[in-house]
Amino acid sequence: MPKLNEHYQDLKESYLFSEIAHRVSAYSEAHPDANIIRLGIGDVTLPLGSLAIGGLHEGVNAMASAETFKGYGPEQGYEFLRKAISEYYARNGAEVEPADIFISDGAKSDTGNISELFSNDNVILIPDPVYPVYVDSNLMGGKHVTYISGNAENDFLPMPDPSVHADIIYLCSPNNPTGAVYNKAQLKEWVDYALANDAVILFDSAYEAFVSDPELPRSIYTIEGAKKCAIEFCSLSKTAGFTGTRCGYTVVPRELVFTASNGKEMSLHAMWNRRQCTKFNGTSYIIQKGASAVFSEEGMKQCQENIHYYQENARIIAETLKKKNIRFFGGVHSPYIWFECPDGMESWEFFDYLLNNAQVVGTPGAGFGENGKNYFRLTSFNNHENTIEAMKRFEKLF
Amino acid sequence: MPKLNEHYQDLKESYLFSEIAHRVSAYSEAHPDANIIRLGIGDVTLPLGSLAIGGLHEGVNAMASAETFKGYGPEQGYEFLRKAISEYYARNGAEVEPADIFISDGAKSDTGNISELFSNDNVILIPDPVYPVYVDSNLMGGKHVTYISGNAENDFLPMPDPSVHADIIYLCSPNNPTGAVYNKAQLKEWVDYALANDAVILFDSAYEAFVSDPELPRSIYTIEGAKKCAIEFCSLSKTAGFTGTRCGYTVVPRELVFTASNGKEMSLHAMWNRRQCTKFNGTSYIIQKGASAVFSEEGMKQCQENIHYYQENARIIAETLKKKNIRFFGGVHSPYIWFECPDGMESWEFFDYLLNNAQVVGTPGAGFGENGKNYFRLTSFNNHENTIEAMKRFEKLF
Ligand SMILES: Cc1ncc(COP(=O)(O)O)c(C=O)c1O
Ligand SMILES: Cc1ncc(COP(=O)(O)O)c(C=O)c1O
Numbered sequence: 001m002p003k004l005n006e007h008y009q010d011l012k013e014s015y016l017f018s019e020i021a022h023r024v025s026a027y028s029e030a031h032p033d034a035n036i037i038r039l040g041i042g043d044v045t046l047p048l049g050s051l052a053i054g055g056l057h058e059g060v061n062a063m064a065s066a067e068t069f070k071g072y073g074p075e076q077g078y079e080f081l082r083k084a085i086s087e088y089y090a091r092n093g094a095e096v097e098p099a100d101i102f103i104s105d106g107a108k109s110d111t112g113n114i115s116e117l118f119s120n121d122n123v124i125l126i127p128d129p130v131y132p133v134y135v136d137s138n139l140m141g142g143k144h145v146t147y148i149s150g151n152a153e154n155d156f157l158p159m160p161d162p163s164v165h166a167d168i169i170y171l172c173s174p175n176n177p178t179g180a181v182y183n184k185a186q187l188k189e190w191v192d193y194a195l196a197n198d199a200v201i202l203f204d205s206a207y208e209a210f211v212s213d214p215e216l217p218r219s220i221y222t223i224e225g226a227k228k229c230a231i232e233f234c235s236l237s238k239t240a241g242f243t244g245t246r247c248g249y250t251v252v253p254r255e256l257v258f259t260a261s262n263g264k265e266m267s268l269h270a271m272w273n274r275r276q277c278t279k280f281n282g283t284s285y286i287i288q289k290g291a292s293a294v295f296s297e298e299g300m301k302q303c304q305e306n307i308h309y310y311q312e313n314a315r316i317i318a319e320t321l322k323k324k325n326i327r328f329f330g331g332v333h334s335p336y337i338w339f340e341c342p343d344g345m346e347s348w349e350f351f352d353y354l355l356n357n358a359q360v361v362g363t364p365g366a367g368f369g370e371n372g373k374n375y376f377r378l379t380s381f382n383n384h385e386n387t388i389e390a391m392k393r394f395e396k397l398f
Numbered sequence: 399m400p401k402l403n404e405h406y407q408d409l410k411e412s413y414l415f416s417e418i419a420h421r422v423s424a425y426s427e428a429h430p431d432a433n434i435i436r437l438g439i440g441d442v443t444l445p446l447g448s449l450a451i452g453g454l455h456e457g458v459n460a461m462a463s464a465e466t467f468k469g470y471g472p473e474q475g476y477e478f479l480r481k482a483i484s485e486y487y488a489r490n491g492a493e494v495e496p497a498d499i500f501i502s503d504g505a506k507s508d509t510g511n512i513s514e515l516f517s518n519d520n521v522i523l524i525p526d527p528v529y530p531v532y533v534d535s536n537l538m539g540g541k542h543v544t545y546i547s548g549n550a551e552n553d554f555l556p557m558p559d560p561s562v563h564a565d566i567i568y569l570c571s572p573n574n575p576t577g578a579v580y581n582k583a584q585l586k587e588w589v590d591y592a593l594a595n596d597a598v599i600l601f602d603s604a605y606e607a608f609v610s611d612p613e614l615p616r617s618i619y620t621i622e623g624a625k626k627c628a629i630e631f632c633s634l635s636k637t638a639g640f641t642g643t644r645c646g647y648t649v650v651p652r653e654l655v656f657t658a659s660n661g662k663e664m665s666l667h668a669m670w671n672r673r674q675c676t677k678f679n680g681t682s683y684i685i686q687k688g689a690s691a692v693f694s695e696e697g698m699k700q701c702q703e704n705i706h707y708y709q710e711n712a713r714i715i716a717e718t719l720k721k722k723n724i725r726f727f728g729g730v731h732s733p734y735i736w737f738e739c740p741d742g743m744e745s746w747e748f749f750d751y752l753l754n755n756a757q758v759v760g761t762p763g764a765g766f767g768e769n770g771k772n773y774f775r776l777t778s779f780n781n782h783e784n785t786i787e788a789m790k791r792f793e794k795l796f
Contacts, residue, residue: 001596001654002565003517004664008672023511043469048461056684060454063643070642071441105503105644105679112677116538119401136676140514198399237679244468245461246503246682258399266402274406278534279510281503284644284685286454319698361766386676 007142012131016367020351027355037390039317040363040377042176044241046309049302052240055293059286064361070285075277077103077249081288084295085249089298092208094221096251100269102276103283103291106248107206107235112137113279114202114231114250116149117271120144122167127158129177129368129375131204134170151371156180156329156338160193167199173217174207177368177377179330181216187223194229200256200268201230206248209239209307211333217244227253231268237336240294240303247283247291309336313380313387320391324398335380338365344397350376358393405540412530425454425753434753435788437715437776438761440574441747442639444707446688447700450638453691465573468683474676475501475647476779482693483647489695490606492619494649498667500674501681501689504646505604505633511677512600512629512648515669518542522567525556526573527766527773529602532568549769552731554578554727554736556593565597571615572605575766575775576736577728579614585621592627598654598666599628602645602711607637607705609731616643625651631664636702636733638692645681645689707731711778711785733778736763740796748774756791 020040028036048056062068076082082098089096104110115137118124126134128147138145146166150156156178160166171190173182180192194201201220208218220226232251237243256268293299311332318331321339328339341350347364354360354376363379365372380387418438426434446454467576474480480496498524503509513535516522524532528546536543544564548554554576558564561780569588571580580588592599606616617632618624630649634640654666709730716729719737726737739748745762748790752758752774761777763770778785 002598003520004656004658004666004669005515005517006658006660006664008515008664008669009658009660009662011672014672014675045464045467045469047463047467050462053458053462056458057455060451060458060688063454063639064451065445066443069443069445069639071443072641073640108679109677113679117403117406119403122401133676140673200400226708241461241467241469243470244680244683246679258402260402260404260407262404263406264407266406267402268402271402271406274409274412275538277412278430278509278531281506281644282642284503284682285642286684288684290458320757 005140007140010139011136011314013398014136015365018379020361020363023352023355024361035292036358036359036361037382037386038361039382039387039390040361041379041381042363043243043381044238044306045087045381046241046306047381048241048245049294049299049306051293051299051302052290056245056286056290059289062285062289066212073282073285073288075280075282076273077101077283078285078288080290081295084292088295089219089221089262092218094219096219096221100251100253100273102250103288104248104250104280105246105283106237107204107233108133110248110250110339111202111204111233113275114272115141116275117145117268118143118168124170125166127170127172127175128370129365130170130374131176132368147369149371150175150178150180152327152340157182159187160190161184162193165197167197168202169199170202170204172204174210174330174334176207177336177365177372178337179332179334179335181211181333184215184217184223191220191223191225191229195225198258199229201226203230203232205232206235207238207334208234209303210311210335212311213333216333221251228253229256231256236291238295241306242289242291245287245290248288309384310380313382313384316387316391317378317380318396326393326398337378337380338375341376342373344374347373347376358390358397360390360393403538405538407535409534410622412534414761418759418761421750421753422759432757434759435780435784436759437780437785437788439777439779440444440760440761441641441779442636442704443638443779443781444704446639446643447692447697448702449691449694449697449703450688454643454684454688457687460687462661471683471686472681473612473678473680474671475499476683476686476771479690479693482690486693486698487617487619489503490616492617494617494619498649498651500648500650500670501686502646502648502678503644503681505602505631506531508646508648509600509631511673512670513539513541514673515666516541516566521563523564525568525570525573526768527763527770528568528570529574530766545767547577547769548573548576550725550738551765555580555584557584558588560591560594561594565595567592567597568600568602572608572728572732574605575734575761575763575770576725577732577734579609579731582613582615582621585615585618589618589623589627593623596656597627599624601628601630603630604633605630605636605732607701608709608733610709611731614731619649625653627654629654634689635665638689639704640689643685643688645685668759707782708778711780711782714785714789715776715778718792722793724796735776735778736773739772739774742772745771745774756788756795758788758791
């Protein structure tokens with residue numbers, strides 16, 4: 001009989017979104033006339049820009065004739081896209097060479113698969129609350145996880161504790177679900193800590209395009225020394241509306257070389273390359289054509305129009321919370337607004353309260369970790385009119 | 399310092415295709431006028447059919463307006479595609495429910511990732527020679543592999559040894575690189591062996607669409623009992639020319655339930671679902687639209703036209719080998735032709751011989767395992783004219 005990977009038994013049932021769907025549908029069955037507004041969505045809603053659409057059609061057309069047809073491409077992604085991303089980095093103040101960039105079908109795959117490169121006896125720090133993939137992918141592999149606490153005292157931006165050693169550190173900035181963003185000084189503290197500990201930072205910048213303050217770091221590689229200690233994950237999902245189109249990229253600098261127990265040097269870049277060449281056959285040429293259109297200056301301008309639309313929604317939500325004197329996090333350089341549930345409610349309790357009394361759906365913070373259990377996430381991904389209407393109801397309620 | 403996954407040190411440097419490229423470019427530099435013909439290609443060359451192209455454009459168009467825009471889809475794939483594949487199975491004589499089908503970006507990802515579901519103390523059988531992903535993905539995870547020998551005596555179709563126990567068995571039919579295909583009786587022997595051993599068969603049918611004899615199994619689910627012991631991987635890469643477009647699918651029957659060491663039941667279907675939901679964000683909607691057009695009856699007719707073109711090339715290669723009394727394998731229900739190198743040559747030696755004396759490029763069997771070291775693979779993926787010309791040269795040479 002096959003012996004199965006029993007670490008899967010260590011996973012908590014992931015019922016967040018199914019439970020939300022379940023409660024919403026029960027409510028709307030009982031109240032068929034209710035106009036329910038969903039501010040729980042962690043997914044873009046605006047269509048792709050015309051340049052991305054043009055690039056995708058071009059990619060499809062190439063497949064239609066023998067002269068331009070594309071079969072297997074490089075597992076690392078096409079040079080034209082790696083170069084376009086390198087140039088995008090340069091415009092944002094970070095120097096990243098095309099050769100260090102790996103194109104993929106999205107940041108969930110890469111943030112999930114990266115743990116394969118490490119053995120099971122590392123001290124792995126993961127923020128709480130955070131995007132659940134980091135924890136689950138590590139548990140699946142039989143790894144142990146040490147939580148670092150995000151809380152109101154540290155503005156949901158956990159900082160290193162120099163007295164504690166770590167080997168691997170996950171950071172997510174702008175953060176999902178809290179919307180909190182590290183500034184350069186804070187990120188430098190993490191980089192310095194990682195260099196001092198010979199640790200690796202796994203930096204998820206999936207929401208970097210929402211950062212509008214040029215003083216805030218959109219890439220960890222704007223911090224000195226980061227290439228010696230950090231892998232960065234990014235995605236076109238929120239940058240360009242590619243959640244259903246699928247494209248991401250991961251930077252693994254060739255500087256990341258460590259010594260194995262037998263004294264041999266092992267390069268994380270070479271290992272990731274080998275991992276991708278063995279278990280991944282490259283991202284669709286069609287999608288890469290669309291992605292490269294996104295990274296042109298004009299393409300990025302179109303993306304920014306959509307992002308501004310979401311940012312305006314975030315501003316409306318933030319204004320309402322301010323008016324009601326509810327302290328919140330995020331909402332400026334992020335599509336997410338995170339706040340403590342009023343009256344000491346737990347997050348699922350508040351979920352029901354908000355649904356029942358305002359017909360507004362959000363996301364219970366408990367879905368993102370222990371520290372989220374009294375918090376709530378609203379998102380700016382619904383449309384303008386619904387966001388305004390939801391906030392009107394919210395104002396009345398409190 | 400992070401402890402890296404040192405099992406990566408157990409991997410052999412994978413230099414097959416880079417070494418081929420290196421030797422070919424050295425030759426063509428020395429002989430700039432040589433007309434080199436590549437019959438080493440493991441990749442389709444004909445453009446996609448018009449229905450697939452239409453489906454892809456439709457998918458792109460959906461992304462262009464808010465009403466039809468698609469964000470995150472189900473990690474398992476859209477129901478419309480899972481249904482279309484289920485119907486395709488039915489037309490080929492196998493009953494597979496949509497709920498057991500998982501859509502992915504290709505069979506390399508799935509055949510590579512599946513080993514995560516198993517612990518490291520299994521007896522794992524892998525044919526030699528075979529597609530290298532099975533071995534490498536297991537070694538990367540620290541697993542041990544037992545080779546089962548494909549050789550001229552068993553027509554490169556290794557059969558079970560009832561006196562030896564196994565837990566996990568990889569099979570690939572039609573095989574890459576040998577082109578050999580199990581018949582129903584042989585496959586039944588494997589299914590019966592797996593059931594007797596409570597083992598799991600990981601069946602790779604990436605080349606099933608090349609099977610033209612209705613008596614030969616295109617799916618392991620045409621064999622009784624297979625749903626209790628087999629996972630099947632398939633791909634649109636060779637079926638529909640999607641090598642650069644990227645779409646595959648994997649069937650994990652809900653019947654596959656095993657008992658863990660603590661007595662709890664664990665379902666491979668549930669585990670694969672959890673794996674995909676944690677580390678994969680679904681296949682691009684655009685690509686799934688193209689794929690669903692492929693699985694219409696008309697779409698599949700277009701695919702078969704391309705496959706017939708390749709089959710005719712295979713026939714030409716096979717005829718030449720027959721004429722020269724060289725025993726070969728494959729070439730009928732497969733794009734691959736596999737034969738012993740003449741005069742006891744090793745496969746790299748023969749590679750050089752063929753390049754130098756006929757300007758024809760093939761693939762040395764050594765790249766697919768120990769048992770391939772005196773064998774050679776030619777493929778039918780070049781065009782008709784080049785295939786004929788290559789075979790003329792071949793005839794003259796021998
Ligand atoms: C922090 C974070 N990282 C990564 C992802 C995954 O992005 P992708 O769509 O590229 O898989 C998400 C998606 O919600 C996310 O919130
Ligand atoms: C036997 C076999 N399985 C799987 C694959 C991978 O196919 P895909 O393109 O779907 O990743 C190949 C590709 O060459 C193959 O030969």
